[in-house]
Amino acid sequence: xxxxxxxxxxxxxxxxxxxxxxxxxxxxxxxxxxxxxxxxxxxxxxxxxxxxxxxxxxxxxxxxxxxxxxxxxxxxxxxxxxxxxxxxxxxxxxxxxxxxxxxxxxxxxxxxxxxxxxxxxxxxxxxxxxxxxxxxxxxxxxxxxxxxxxxxxxxxxxxxxxxxxxxxxxxxxxxxxxxxxxxxxxxxxxxxxxxxxxxxxxxxxxxxxxxxxxxxxxxxxxxxxxxxxxxxxxxxxxxxxxxxxxxxxxxxxxxxxxxxxxxxxxxxxxxxxxxxxxxxxxxxxxxxxxxxxxxxxxxxxxxxxxxxxxxxxxxxxxxxxxxxxxxxxxxxxxxxxxxxxxxxxxxxxxxxxxxxxxxxxxxxxxxxxxxxxxxxxxxxxxxxxxxxxxxxxxxxxxxxxxxxxxxxxxxxxxxxxxxxxxxxxxxxxxxx
Ligand code: FSA
Numbered sequence: 427x428x429x430x431x432x433x434x435x436x437x438x439x440x441x442x443x444x445x446x447x448x449x450x451x452x453x454x455x456x457x458x459x460x461x462x463x464x465x466x467x468x469x470x471x472x473x474x475x476x477x478x479x480x481x482x483x484x485x486x487x488x489x490x491x492x493x494x495x496x497x498x499x500x501x502x503x504x505x506x507x508x509x510x511x512x513x514x515x516x517x518x519x520x521x522x523x524x525x526x527x528x529x530x531x532x533x534x535x536x537x538x539x540x541x542x543x544x545x546x547x548x549x550x551x552x553x554x555x556x557x558x559x560x561x562x563x564x565x566x567x568x569x570x571x572x573x574x575x576x577x578x579x580x581x582x583x584x585x586x587x588x589x590x591x592x593x594x595x596x597x598x599x600x601x602x603x604x605x606x607x608x609x610x611x612x613x614x615x616x617x618x619x620x621x622x623x624x625x626x627x628x629x630x631x632x633x634x635x636x637x638x639x640x641x642x643x644x645x646x647x648x649x650x651x652x653x654x655x656x657x658x659x660x661x662x663x664x665x666x667x668x669x670x671x672x673x674x675x676x677x678x679x680x681x682x683x684x685x686x687x688x689x690x691x692x693x694x695x696x697x698x699x700x701x702x703x704x705x706x707x708x709x710x711x712x713x714x715x716x717x718x719x720x721x722x723x724x725x726x727x728x729x730x731x732x733x734x735x736x737x738x739x740x741x742x743x744x745x746x747x748x749x750x751x752x753x754x755x756x757x758x759x760x761x762x763x764x765x766x767x768x769x770x771x772x773x774x775x776x777x778x779x780x781x782x783x784x785x786x787x788x789x790x791x792x793x794x795x796x797x798x799x800x801x802x803x804x805x806x807x808x809x810x811x812x813x814x815x816x817x818x819x820x821x822x823x824x825x826x827x828x829x830x831x832x833x834x835x836x837x838x839x840x841x842x843x844x845x846x847x848x849x850x851x852x853x854x855x856x857x858x
Contacts, residue, residue, distance in 0.1 A: 436632035439639030441470030447806030453596035469586035471730040482800035483577015500803035510585040514578035515677035519571035619787035641768035643792035650829035656705030657766035670695035701744035726768035739852035779825035
């Protein structure tokens with residue numbers, strides 16, 4: 427999509443997960459003229475990746491056209507990422523013999539079939555507790571699932587910062603604040619996208635524009651309903667230095683019904699807890715480019731701009747339930763740093779990674795569907811491949827522009843419509 431390595435490439439949302447990985451990979455391939463735009467300096471305050479930790483591991487096989495298969499390898503070998511990968515092991519658990527148990531068991535068999543000796547099937551609470559002694563007091567009768575020794579978690583914010591530092595070292599330019607905040611796209615007379623106008627009136631001219639604005643992508647540019655942004659919830663418990671020390675190196679625990687948590691953050695002793703649910707929309711009016719009138723859609727609500735927002739009462743109850751089930755000795759401890767972070771889902775949970783068919787010159791790199799942080803070291807390479815016309819036909823098809831394509835494989839967030847934040851109580855601490 428570009429003619430040479432001096433092409434001017436602008437990345438909208440370059441302080442987030444997909445954007446910063448794109449900048450890194452383009453810079454590593456020798457592109458000399460990369461301009462990142464973001465509301466915030468990297469790591470962007472609005473990025474879901476700007477978080478103390480995220481789940482990652484070598485068990486995420488097959489995701490995003492197989493890209494996930496290389497991701498953990500990159501986390502533990504690439505010098506930029508290696509310091510932030512915590513190889514403590516990972517439990518992927520479910521309650522009872524349901525579809526998810528069958529899916530996890532199939533994955534286990536597949537991994538074994540590939541000769542992998544780092545995976546195990548845990549068929550009982552006792553088998554789980556052998557891998558995760560910190561769950562000794564947990565009420566997990568009937569739980570089962572997959573153990574993977576390779577994986578655990580990654581220090582998300584630190585990794586994003588390391589990418590930003592490396593990008594700067596490689597010559598990537600960054601603009602933030604008013605001069606990095608998207609206002610509109612600039613088209614030439616043929617309808618080709620040739621620039622981005624930002625809040626202070628500056629027009630950044632480019633040969634190629636990449637939209638990697640995460641949950642804000644569908645609000646900035648009309649994606650014809652292909653991405654829906656939703657909020658997920660977290661809260662922290664402050665552990666004592668002794669508790670934190672005792673829990674050093676615990677494996678990551680994910681359960682599809684109750685949620686997840688992982689090793690306390692080294693240094694601070696913060697334990698992050700998340701419930702699992704289909705996310706919340708936040709319906710409001712917006713006018714994505716190039717629409718001439720407002721449409722009603724889910725619009726993210728920046729936690730940084732609304733720092734006093736907490737979390738819905740029902741989410742707090744869910745997190746308490748996770749604690750009751752798994753960490754009963756922490757019952758009643760204050761839940762601090764309560765907040766929401768925003769992801770954008772596609773129907774089939776695959777990326778939207780293609781040139782916009784109606785806006786040539788604009789590349790879309792979005793639709794993370796909640797699974798992209800673990801791909802931070804590799805996702806940008808796919809965007810760079812797209813830009814260099816090197817994507818395989820399979821990937822090109824998987825990530826194509828596909829309004830109304832639905833969920834043919836049933837792999838997306840899919841299921842029941844998510845609730846809207848306006849229908850739940852307790853999270854908003856100011857009047858609208
Ligand atoms: O192992 C994982 O991919 C965890 S993704 C984390 C998560 O909170 C999801 O559990 C949630 O459903 C949503 O997709 C946002 O990300």
